[in-house]
Amino acid sequence: MRYVNRWNILASELKPSLQKGLQTTGVQMVANIQANAPRRTGFMADNVYVSGPLVSTYGAGGSPSSDEAYLLPEVTPQDEYSAIVGAAADYSIWVNFGHHTRSGSFVPANPFFDRGVEQTRGQFETIMAAALAAGLV
Numbered sequence: 001m002r003y004v005n006r007w008n009i010l011a012s013e014l015k016p017s018l019q020k021g022l023q024t025t026g027v028q029m030v031a032n033i034q035a036n037a038p039r040r041t042g043f044m045a046d047n048v049y050v051s052g053p054l055v056s057t058y059g060a061g062g063s064p065s066s067d068e069a070y071l072l073p074e075v076t077p078q079d080e081y082s083a084i085v086g087a088a089a090d091y092s093i094w095v096n097f098g099h100h101t102r103s104g105s106f107v108p109a110n111p112f113f114d115r116g117v118e119q120t121r122g123q124f125e126t127i128m129a130a131a132l133a134a135g136l137v
Contacts, residue, residue, distance in 0.1 A: 034046070034048050043063075043065060047061035047071060049061070049074070058088060059088070085117075092113065096110065097111070
């Protein structure tokens with residue numbers, strides 16, 4: 001029996017499908033997070049983004065309605081097999097985890113980001129299986 005190593009061929013065929021699956025998972029996670037986000041002006045929810053192996057949606061949510069809010073810098077993946085989902089509005093973390101106001105009262109957490117991530121966790125395998133099946137046909 002002769003051994004033939006075809007790993008390079010298989011890897012090159014898997015790469016686009018894996019990247020598509022990661023990007024699709026990131027897009028779905030953004031949608032789930034946005035669906036859970038409170039909306040007073042829409043700036044925070046609209047600036048949840050995915051920076052994936054194929055495209056970034058950072059900054060697509062527009063500008064803040066006041067001078068007090070701003071976009072945090074984009075966080076990008078370190079390799080071509082990763083995706084980052086982030087909340088770019090500078091105050092997103094305080095809404096998600098709760099905070100004290102200037103007067104000392106406490107605003108309870110509204111974990112919109114955490115809920116969206118958890119919703120997507122159950123969808124990951126289905127999304128990746130569909131991307132792999134579509135790419136290997």
